[in-house]
Amino acid sequence: MSDLGLFDVMYSTRAMRRLKSDPVAPDLLLQVLEAGTQAASGQNTQPWSFIVVSDEKDKSFLATHYRDVMNKQFSDYRPKIEDQSKGARSMRAAWYLSDNLHNVPVLLLVCGVRDWPFSVPEKDRIGKAPPSYGSVYPCIQNILLACRALGLGATLTTLHQLFESELQEYFAIPNEYGVVAMIPIGYPKGHFGPVHRKPAQTVSYLNRWGNNFPS
Numbered sequence: 552m553s554d555l556g557l558f559d560v561m562y563s564t565r566a567m568r569r570l571k572s573d574p575v576a577p578d579l580l581l582q583v584l585e586a587g588t589q590a591a592s593g594q595n596t597q598p599w600s601f602i603v604v605s606d607e608k609d610k611s612f613l614a615t616h617y618r619d620v621m622n623k624q625f626s627d628y629r630p631k632i633e634d635q636s637k638g639a640r641s642m643r644a645a646w647y648l649s650d651n652l653h654n655v656p657v658l659l660l661v662c663g664v665r666d667w668p669f670s671v672p673e674k675d676r677i678g679k680a681p682p683s684y685g686s687v688y689p690c691i692q693n694i695l696l697a698c699r700a701l702g703l704g705a706t707l708t709t710l711h712q713l714f715e716s717e718l719q720e721y722f723a724i725p726n727e728y729g730v731v732a733m734i735p736i737g738y739p740k741g742h743f744g745p746v747h748r749k750p751a752q753t754v755s756y757l758n759r760w761g762n763n764f765p766s
């Protein structure tokens with residue numbers, strides 16, 4: 552475990568998309584998954600399950616589909632070499648991940664129970680994530696923070712949602728579960744943090760929307 556404090560970890564956990572192909576030890580991965588399972592969930596239902604994908608053929612399945620989605624949906628967003636803006640740098644990293652996904656040592660599928668605890672008619676559920684997925688996100692965040700604390704790079708990705716039925720079938724995931732996130736994990740090529748976010752004060756109000764939060 553690193554000696555970084557919690558706030559150091561939170562302030563430097565960013566999408567690490569350039570990863571080495573060096574393997575990650577199973578005991579380290581288990582530590583990451585244990586951290587995930589410490590998260591809170593609605594009524595403590597703990598609606599998560601994980602598939603740790605490290606087999607070359609299985610990674611290749613994910614990488615091929617992921618790349619197809621990137622090519623179909625985002626080919627207009629391949630930044631030009633000369634564009635050095637923040638947005639272009641981030642997009643370039645997203646393309647790098649897509650082009651190199653098969654070389655990442657671990658692709659973690661975080662699965663979640665599909666549950667609609669409130670009364671939402673079937674017809675109104677189309678295209679929406681089940682509310683129970685909200686109970687999986689604290690677990691996902693714990694996983695990302697644990698990776699950072701252990702010196703592992705990771706990125707929360709959701710593009711797999713565009714090939715979810717193939718994914719379900721390939722990995723024999725029962726229909727009551729969906730794949731909430733795919734998290735590529737490995738040792739980073741670059742450096743962690745700092746993250747760039749809007750200052751809290753610019754998105755916070757006191758008592759009523761629009762009332763400045765005092766410094």
Ligand SMILES: Cc1cc2nc3c(=O)[nH]c(=O)nc-3n(C[C@H](O)[C@H](O)[C@H](O)COP(=O)(O)O)c2cc1C
Nearest residue numbers: 564565566567641645648706707708709710746747
């Ligand atoms: C809900 C969610 C979905 C995301 N999906 C993807 C994705 O499919 N592919 C990807 O490369 N990054 C994905 N990201 C990573 C974000 O793009 C990234 O965290 C954001 O641009 C900020 O960058 P930073 O974390 O490096 O500061 C996702 C992040 C979140 C929170």
